[in-house]
Amino acid sequence: MDASGRRGTAQPVAVSERELTSPVSLTRPDGRLDPDAVGWTRTPLLRTDGIGRGRVGRGRNKRWEYWAVTTPTHVVTLVVSHIDYAGVSGVWFWDRRTGRTHAQDVITPFGAGVTLPGTLGEGPATLSRKALRIEISEVDGGTRLRASGDRVRVDVVAQRPEGHQCLGVVVPWTDRLFQYTVKDVARPAVGTVWFDGTAYDVSGGDAWATLDHGRGRWPHRVHWNWGAGSGRTDGRVLGLQVGGRWTDGTGSVENSLLVDGTLHKISEELVWTYDTTAWLEPWRVTGTDVDLTFAPQHDRVSETDLKVVSSATHQCFGTWSGRVRIWGADGHPEWVQIADVFGWAEDVHQTW
Numbered sequence: 001m002d003a004s005g006r007r008g009t010a011q012p013v014a015v016s017e018r019e020l021t022s023p024v025s026l027t028r029p030d031g032r033l034d035p036d037a038v039g040w041t042r043t044p045l046l047r048t049d050g051i052g053r054g055r056v057g058r059g060r061n062k063r064w065e066y067w068a069v070t071t072p073t074h075v076v077t078l079v080v081s082h083i084d085y086a087g088v089s090g091v092w093f094w095d096r097r098t099g100r101t102h103a104q105d106v107i108t109p110f111g112a113g114v115t116l117p118g119t120l121g122e123g124p125a126t127l128s129r130k131a132l133r134i135e136i137s138e139v140d141g142g143t144r145l146r147a148s149g150d151r152v153r154v155d156v157v158a159q160r161p162e163g164h165q166c167l168g169v170v171v172p173w174t175d176r177l178f179q180y181t182v183k184d185v186a187r188p189a190v191g192t193v194w195f196d197g198t199a200y201d202v203s204g205g206d207a208w209a210t211l212d213h214g215r216g217r218w219p220h221r222v223h224w225n226w227g228a229g230s231g232r233t234d235g236r237v238l239g240l241q242v243g244g245r246w247t248d249g250t251g252s253v254e255n256s257l258l259v260d261g262t263l264h265k266i267s268e269e270l271v272w273t274y275d276t277t278a279w280l281e282p283w284r285v286t287g288t289d290v291d292l293t294f295a296p297q298h299d300r301v302s303e304t305d306l307k308v309v310s311s312a313t314h315q316c317f318g319t320w321s322g323r324v325r326i327w328g329a330d331g332h333p334e335w336v337q338i339a340d341v342f343g344w345a346e347d348v349h350q351t352w
Contacts (some may be wrong), residue, residue: 012287013063013269015251023308026215026283031056032175038252041168042263044182048215049118052082056176058310059084060220062352063116065125066212067145069156069160069189070230070342073097075317076202077191078147080114080125080134083352086309089127089134091196093152094298094317101300102195104149106132109325117267120182120213122211145209156191156202158209165263166211167256171247179216179246186239186258187211205232210230210239210343221351222246225272226254227285227294229320229343231272236260238341240320242285242292255290257324259336264326266290275349283345292338294345315346 020039028034037046052061064081075094081087090105105277106129108114117123124137132149147154166184189209191202208230224246230239239258247253248269255266265294266289274283283294296316304311319340325333 001121005227009293010271012163012271012290013239013248013280014288015145016090017252017265017267019265023047026050026170026178026180033170033172033178035175038170038172039181040170040252040265042165044120044166044213045133045276046168046170046180051118051215051217052084060217062179062214062218063123064212064214065116066214067143067158068210068212068228068344069154069193069202069207070143070210070317071189071200071202071207072342074193074195074202076316078134078136078138078145078154080109080116080127082114082116082129083309085110087127087308088133091132091147091149091152091154092300093193094300095195096269096298098296100195102151103302104132104152120215121312125202137167143209143211145191145336149163151196153194154191154192156209157187158189158211161261161324164261165258167241167254167265169247169252169254171216171250171252171254173219173250177217177219179218181216181254182211182213183228183241183243183256184211184213184252185241186237186261192338216258216308218350218352221349223347224348225345225347227283227320227343229338229341231341231343233337233339233341235337238336238338240292240338240341240343241289242266242270244270250291255287257326257336259326264324274345274347276314279316283316287346289325290322291319292324295321296317296345310351312349313346313347315344315345318342 087108127134142159189207224243243254296318
Protein backbone atom coordinates (compact mmCIF):
# COMPACT_ATOMS: atom_id res chain seq x y z
CA MET A 1 0.00 0.00 0.00
CA ASP A 2 1.49 3.35 -1.03
CA ALA A 3 0.94 6.75 0.53
CA SER A 4 -2.29 7.27 -1.37
CA GLY A 5 -3.83 4.22 0.28
CA ARG A 6 -3.96 2.23 -2.95
CA ARG A 7 -3.52 -1.52 -2.67
CA GLY A 8 -2.32 -3.87 -5.37
CA THR A 9 0.24 -6.54 -6.21
CA ALA A 10 3.08 -5.71 -8.59
CA GLN A 11 2.23 -8.03 -11.48
CA PRO A 12 0.12 -11.05 -12.40
CA VAL A 13 1.66 -14.45 -11.75
CA ALA A 14 0.81 -17.48 -13.87
CA VAL A 15 0.14 -20.72 -11.97
CA SER A 16 -0.03 -24.31 -13.14
CA GLU A 17 -3.23 -25.97 -11.95
CA ARG A 18 -4.72 -29.38 -12.64
CA GLU A 19 -8.37 -30.10 -13.28
CA LEU A 20 -9.92 -32.82 -11.14
CA THR A 21 -12.54 -34.93 -12.90
CA SER A 22 -13.21 -37.71 -10.38
CA PRO A 23 -14.56 -37.59 -6.80
CA VAL A 24 -11.93 -37.40 -4.07
CA SER A 25 -11.87 -36.77 -0.33
CA LEU A 26 -10.44 -33.45 0.81
CA THR A 27 -8.72 -35.14 3.76
CA ARG A 28 -6.87 -38.36 4.42
CA PRO A 29 -8.03 -40.68 7.25
CA ASP A 30 -5.68 -38.89 9.66
CA GLY A 31 -7.39 -35.56 8.92
CA ARG A 32 -4.57 -34.01 6.91
CA LEU A 33 -4.95 -32.72 3.37
CA ASP A 34 -5.08 -35.40 0.71
CA PRO A 35 -2.60 -34.29 -2.01
CA ASP A 36 -4.87 -35.88 -4.64
CA ALA A 37 -7.53 -33.26 -3.78
CA VAL A 38 -5.41 -30.26 -4.79
CA GLY A 39 -6.74 -28.82 -8.02
CA TRP A 40 -9.90 -27.30 -9.47
CA THR A 41 -13.23 -28.67 -10.66
CA ARG A 42 -16.22 -27.71 -12.80
CA THR A 43 -18.66 -29.46 -10.47
CA PRO A 44 -18.53 -30.05 -6.68
CA LEU A 45 -16.62 -33.34 -6.69
CA LEU A 46 -14.90 -33.21 -3.30
CA ARG A 47 -16.05 -34.93 -0.14
CA THR A 48 -15.35 -32.82 2.94
CA ASP A 49 -16.82 -34.86 5.80
CA GLY A 50 -13.43 -34.92 7.56
CA ILE A 51 -13.54 -31.19 8.34
CA GLY A 52 -14.62 -30.67 11.93
CA ARG A 53 -13.92 -34.24 12.99
CA GLY A 54 -10.99 -35.64 14.92
CA ARG A 55 -8.10 -33.89 16.66
CA VAL A 56 -6.19 -32.58 13.63
CA GLY A 57 -6.81 -28.88 13.26
CA ARG A 58 -9.11 -28.62 16.25
CA GLY A 59 -10.09 -24.96 16.68
CA ARG A 60 -9.05 -24.10 13.11
CA ASN A 61 -11.92 -25.77 11.21
CA LYS A 62 -14.12 -23.40 9.20
CA ARG A 63 -17.35 -24.36 7.49
CA TRP A 64 -19.90 -22.09 5.87
CA GLU A 65 -22.58 -21.50 3.26
CA TYR A 66 -22.93 -17.91 2.01
CA TRP A 67 -25.55 -16.90 -0.54
CA ALA A 68 -26.14 -13.51 -2.15
CA VAL A 69 -29.27 -12.73 -4.16
CA THR A 70 -29.09 -9.67 -6.39
CA THR A 71 -31.87 -7.95 -8.32
CA PRO A 72 -32.09 -4.56 -10.06
CA THR A 73 -33.74 -3.16 -6.90
CA HIS A 74 -32.53 -5.22 -3.93
CA VAL A 75 -29.72 -7.33 -2.52
CA VAL A 76 -30.10 -9.89 0.26
CA THR A 77 -27.41 -12.16 1.70
CA LEU A 78 -27.60 -15.20 3.99
CA VAL A 79 -24.78 -16.90 5.83
CA VAL A 80 -24.68 -19.99 8.04
CA SER A 81 -21.24 -20.76 9.42
CA HIS A 82 -19.45 -22.79 12.09
CA ILE A 83 -15.85 -21.83 12.93
CA ASP A 84 -15.31 -24.47 15.63
CA TYR A 85 -15.62 -22.24 18.69
CA ALA A 86 -18.56 -20.17 17.42
CA GLY A 87 -21.42 -20.09 14.98
CA VAL A 88 -21.53 -16.86 12.98
CA SER A 89 -24.68 -16.45 10.89
CA GLY A 90 -26.88 -13.67 9.63
CA VAL A 91 -29.04 -11.90 7.08
CA TRP A 92 -28.32 -8.60 5.33
CA PHE A 93 -30.68 -6.52 3.17
CA TRP A 94 -30.09 -3.51 0.92
CA ASP A 95 -32.72 -1.55 -0.99
CA ARG A 96 -30.77 -0.22 -3.96
CA ARG A 97 -33.38 2.48 -4.69
CA THR A 98 -33.69 4.04 -1.24
CA GLY A 99 -30.33 3.09 0.25
CA ARG A 100 -31.96 1.43 3.27
CA THR A 101 -29.96 -1.42 4.79
CA HIS A 102 -30.58 -3.85 7.61
CA ALA A 103 -28.31 -6.46 9.17
CA GLN A 104 -29.20 -9.15 11.67
CA ASP A 105 -26.34 -11.27 12.95
CA VAL A 106 -26.38 -14.18 15.38
CA ILE A 107 -23.21 -15.43 17.11
CA THR A 108 -23.52 -18.59 19.19
CA PRO A 109 -20.87 -20.33 21.34
CA PHE A 110 -19.43 -23.48 19.75
CA GLY A 111 -21.93 -23.26 16.91
CA ALA A 112 -25.07 -23.82 18.96
CA GLY A 113 -28.10 -23.88 16.68
CA VAL A 114 -26.03 -24.36 13.52
CA THR A 115 -26.25 -27.45 11.30
CA LEU A 116 -24.09 -27.88 8.21
CA PRO A 117 -23.73 -30.87 5.87
CA GLY A 118 -20.37 -32.60 5.81
CA THR A 119 -20.32 -32.39 2.01
CA LEU A 120 -22.04 -29.85 -0.23
CA GLY A 121 -25.56 -30.86 -1.19
CA GLU A 122 -25.83 -33.76 1.28
CA GLY A 123 -28.26 -32.15 3.69
CA PRO A 124 -29.56 -28.74 4.71
CA ALA A 125 -27.62 -25.91 6.27
CA THR A 126 -29.65 -24.38 9.06
CA LEU A 127 -29.57 -21.81 11.82
CA SER A 128 -32.25 -22.22 14.45
CA ARG A 129 -32.47 -19.45 17.04
CA LYS A 130 -35.44 -17.57 18.41
CA ALA A 131 -34.41 -14.30 16.73
CA LEU A 132 -33.40 -15.74 13.35
CA ARG A 133 -34.00 -18.91 11.38
CA ILE A 134 -32.24 -19.83 8.15
CA GLU A 135 -32.60 -22.95 6.02
CA ILE A 136 -30.62 -23.70 2.84
CA SER A 137 -31.69 -26.93 1.19
CA GLU A 138 -31.47 -28.69 -2.15
CA VAL A 139 -34.72 -29.02 -4.11
CA ASP A 140 -35.56 -30.21 -7.61
CA GLY A 141 -33.79 -27.92 -10.03
CA GLY A 142 -31.90 -25.81 -7.54
CA THR A 143 -31.34 -24.65 -3.97
CA ARG A 144 -34.05 -23.13 -1.76
CA LEU A 145 -32.99 -20.23 0.45
CA ARG A 146 -35.28 -19.39 3.36
CA ALA A 147 -34.84 -17.03 6.29
CA SER A 148 -37.07 -15.40 8.89
CA GLY A 149 -35.69 -12.61 11.05
CA ASP A 150 -36.84 -9.52 12.87
CA ARG A 151 -37.41 -7.44 9.73
CA VAL A 152 -36.35 -9.61 6.78
CA ARG A 153 -37.89 -12.77 5.34
CA VAL A 154 -36.60 -14.70 2.36
CA ASP A 155 -38.02 -17.50 0.23
CA VAL A 156 -36.00 -17.77 -2.98
CA VAL A 157 -34.92 -20.65 -5.20
CA ALA A 158 -31.49 -20.42 -6.81
CA GLN A 159 -32.19 -22.38 -9.97
CA ARG A 160 -29.58 -24.69 -11.46
CA PRO A 161 -29.94 -24.76 -15.26
CA GLU A 162 -29.13 -27.98 -17.09
CA GLY A 163 -25.38 -28.24 -17.62
CA HIS A 164 -24.58 -25.30 -15.34
CA GLN A 165 -20.98 -25.47 -14.08
CA CYS A 166 -19.31 -23.87 -11.07
CA LEU A 167 -15.77 -23.36 -9.80
CA GLY A 168 -14.33 -25.57 -7.08
CA VAL A 169 -10.76 -24.99 -5.88
CA VAL A 170 -8.55 -26.50 -3.17
CA VAL A 171 -6.05 -24.00 -1.75
CA PRO A 172 -3.16 -25.66 0.15
CA TRP A 173 -1.13 -23.70 2.70
CA THR A 174 0.16 -26.83 4.45
CA ASP A 175 -1.09 -30.37 4.97
CA ARG A 176 -2.83 -29.11 8.12
CA LEU A 177 -4.10 -25.75 6.82
CA PHE A 178 -6.07 -25.67 3.56
CA GLN A 179 -9.38 -24.57 2.07
CA TYR A 180 -11.91 -25.99 -0.36
CA THR A 181 -14.07 -23.30 -1.89
CA VAL A 182 -16.97 -23.56 -4.33
CA LYS A 183 -17.96 -20.32 -6.06
CA ASP A 184 -21.23 -20.80 -7.96
CA VAL A 185 -22.24 -17.66 -9.87
CA ALA A 186 -25.05 -16.70 -12.27
CA ARG A 187 -27.72 -18.96 -10.78
CA PRO A 188 -31.14 -17.56 -11.86
CA ALA A 189 -33.15 -16.58 -8.76
CA VAL A 190 -36.93 -16.66 -8.31
CA GLY A 191 -39.07 -16.07 -5.22
CA THR A 192 -39.89 -13.33 -2.74
CA VAL A 193 -38.07 -11.16 -0.21
CA TRP A 194 -39.94 -9.26 2.51
CA PHE A 195 -38.68 -6.22 4.39
CA ASP A 196 -40.78 -4.69 7.17
CA GLY A 197 -43.76 -6.63 5.86
CA THR A 198 -43.52 -5.42 2.26
CA ALA A 199 -43.01 -8.13 -0.36
CA TYR A 200 -40.54 -7.72 -3.21
CA ASP A 201 -40.65 -10.07 -6.18
CA VAL A 202 -37.46 -11.85 -7.21
CA SER A 203 -37.84 -12.98 -10.79
CA GLY A 204 -37.14 -12.16 -14.41
CA GLY A 205 -33.86 -12.25 -16.24
CA ASP A 206 -31.94 -9.92 -13.93
CA ALA A 207 -32.21 -11.74 -10.59
CA TRP A 208 -29.24 -13.92 -9.69
CA ALA A 209 -27.95 -16.00 -6.79
CA THR A 210 -24.30 -16.66 -5.94
CA LEU A 211 -22.90 -19.29 -3.57
CA ASP A 212 -19.68 -19.19 -1.58
CA HIS A 213 -19.27 -22.63 -0.01
CA GLY A 214 -16.29 -23.22 2.25
CA ARG A 215 -14.75 -26.15 4.10
CA GLY A 216 -11.23 -26.10 5.49
CA ARG A 217 -8.72 -25.10 8.15
CA TRP A 218 -7.37 -21.57 8.07
CA PRO A 219 -4.40 -19.65 9.45
CA HIS A 220 -5.21 -17.48 12.44
CA ARG A 221 -4.88 -14.26 10.43
CA VAL A 222 -5.73 -13.82 6.76
CA HIS A 223 -6.40 -11.04 4.25
CA TRP A 224 -8.44 -11.64 1.11
CA ASN A 225 -10.07 -10.07 -1.90
CA TRP A 226 -13.16 -11.52 -3.54
CA GLY A 227 -15.14 -10.28 -6.49
CA ALA A 228 -18.18 -11.73 -8.25
CA GLY A 229 -20.80 -10.63 -10.73
CA SER A 230 -23.73 -12.09 -12.66
CA GLY A 231 -25.58 -10.68 -15.63
CA ARG A 232 -25.79 -10.46 -19.40
CA THR A 233 -23.65 -8.83 -22.05
CA ASP A 234 -24.33 -9.12 -25.80
CA GLY A 235 -26.98 -11.77 -25.14
CA ARG A 236 -24.68 -14.03 -23.14
CA VAL A 237 -25.17 -15.00 -19.49
CA LEU A 238 -21.91 -14.16 -17.69
CA GLY A 239 -20.74 -15.15 -14.24
CA LEU A 240 -17.53 -13.53 -13.06
CA GLN A 241 -15.44 -14.92 -10.20
CA VAL A 242 -12.12 -13.37 -9.09
CA GLY A 243 -10.11 -13.55 -5.88
CA GLY A 244 -6.74 -12.75 -4.47
CA ARG A 245 -4.25 -12.37 -1.61
CA TRP A 246 -5.31 -15.40 0.41
CA THR A 247 -4.31 -17.77 -2.39
CA ASP A 248 -1.01 -16.04 -3.26
CA GLY A 249 1.92 -18.43 -3.37
CA THR A 250 -0.16 -21.60 -2.98
CA GLY A 251 -0.24 -22.57 -6.65
CA SER A 252 -4.05 -22.33 -6.67
CA VAL A 253 -6.29 -19.41 -7.64
CA GLU A 254 -10.06 -18.90 -7.61
CA ASN A 255 -10.49 -17.04 -10.90
CA SER A 256 -12.92 -17.95 -13.68
CA LEU A 257 -15.53 -16.71 -16.11
CA LEU A 258 -18.80 -18.54 -16.70
CA VAL A 259 -20.21 -18.05 -20.21
CA ASP A 260 -23.71 -19.44 -20.81
CA GLY A 261 -23.15 -22.02 -18.08
CA THR A 262 -19.69 -23.17 -19.22
CA LEU A 263 -16.74 -22.52 -16.92
CA HIS A 264 -13.49 -21.04 -18.24
CA LYS A 265 -10.62 -21.20 -15.72
CA ILE A 266 -8.19 -18.29 -15.31
CA SER A 267 -4.92 -19.64 -13.91
CA GLU A 268 -3.00 -16.60 -12.68
CA GLU A 269 -2.72 -14.46 -9.58
CA LEU A 270 -4.41 -11.22 -10.59
CA VAL A 271 -3.48 -7.66 -9.72
CA TRP A 272 -5.98 -5.86 -7.47
CA THR A 273 -5.66 -2.07 -7.29
CA TYR A 274 -8.00 0.11 -5.20
CA ASP A 275 -7.89 3.01 -2.77
CA THR A 276 -8.42 2.16 0.90
CA THR A 277 -9.02 5.85 1.66
CA ALA A 278 -11.79 6.10 -0.96
CA TRP A 279 -13.62 2.78 -1.22
CA LEU A 280 -16.19 4.08 -3.73
CA GLU A 281 -13.58 5.04 -6.28
CA PRO A 282 -13.12 2.53 -9.16
CA TRP A 283 -11.23 -0.71 -8.49
CA ARG A 284 -9.04 -2.43 -11.09
CA VAL A 285 -8.48 -6.18 -11.44
CA THR A 286 -6.01 -7.07 -14.16
CA GLY A 287 -3.85 -9.86 -15.54
CA THR A 288 -2.67 -11.38 -18.77
CA ASP A 289 -6.23 -12.56 -19.55
CA VAL A 290 -8.18 -10.07 -17.42
CA ASP A 291 -8.81 -6.34 -17.79
CA LEU A 292 -11.64 -5.30 -15.48
CA THR A 293 -12.89 -2.16 -13.80
CA PHE A 294 -15.30 -2.30 -10.88
CA ALA A 295 -17.47 0.77 -10.23
CA PRO A 296 -18.76 0.73 -6.61
CA GLN A 297 -22.18 2.06 -5.69
CA HIS A 298 -22.43 1.06 -2.01
CA ASP A 299 -19.85 0.13 0.64
CA ARG A 300 -21.06 -2.39 3.19
CA VAL A 301 -18.77 -1.90 6.17
CA SER A 302 -18.65 -4.58 8.85
CA GLU A 303 -16.38 -4.73 11.89
CA THR A 304 -16.28 -7.35 14.62
CA ASP A 305 -13.91 -7.50 17.58
CA LEU A 306 -14.48 -10.39 19.95
CA LYS A 307 -10.74 -10.68 20.79
CA VAL A 308 -10.45 -14.30 19.64
CA VAL A 309 -12.49 -13.47 16.52
CA SER A 310 -12.23 -10.15 14.69
CA SER A 311 -12.84 -8.94 11.18
CA ALA A 312 -12.83 -5.77 9.14
CA THR A 313 -14.77 -5.93 5.88
CA HIS A 314 -15.47 -3.53 3.05
CA GLN A 315 -17.83 -5.26 0.64
CA CYS A 316 -18.55 -2.84 -2.18
CA PHE A 317 -21.51 -3.49 -4.48
CA GLY A 318 -21.50 -2.13 -8.01
CA THR A 319 -20.86 -3.04 -11.64
CA TRP A 320 -18.07 -4.82 -13.52
CA SER A 321 -16.95 -3.82 -17.00
CA GLY A 322 -14.03 -4.75 -19.21
CA ARG A 323 -12.97 -7.96 -20.88
CA VAL A 324 -11.69 -11.46 -20.11
CA ARG A 325 -9.86 -13.76 -22.50
CA ILE A 326 -11.06 -17.34 -22.67
CA TRP A 327 -9.82 -20.27 -24.70
CA GLY A 328 -12.19 -22.36 -26.78
CA ALA A 329 -12.14 -26.12 -27.19
CA ASP A 330 -10.28 -25.57 -30.46
CA GLY A 331 -7.50 -23.74 -28.62
CA HIS A 332 -8.34 -20.35 -30.08
CA PRO A 333 -8.60 -17.32 -27.77
CA GLU A 334 -11.60 -15.02 -27.51
CA TRP A 335 -11.91 -11.77 -25.59
CA VAL A 336 -15.32 -11.73 -23.89
CA GLN A 337 -16.73 -8.26 -23.27
CA ILE A 338 -18.31 -7.51 -19.87
CA ALA A 339 -20.54 -4.45 -19.57
CA ASP A 340 -22.26 -3.24 -16.38
CA VAL A 341 -22.54 -6.69 -14.80
CA PHE A 342 -23.73 -6.20 -11.20
CA GLY A 343 -21.90 -7.76 -8.30
CA TRP A 344 -19.35 -6.90 -5.64
CA ALA A 345 -15.68 -6.59 -4.72
CA GLU A 346 -14.43 -6.89 -1.17
CA ASP A 347 -11.42 -6.42 1.07
CA VAL A 348 -11.44 -8.50 4.27
CA HIS A 349 -8.99 -8.74 7.18
CA GLN A 350 -9.93 -11.73 9.31
CA THR A 351 -8.60 -13.03 12.63
CA TRP A 352 -10.18 -16.33 13.65
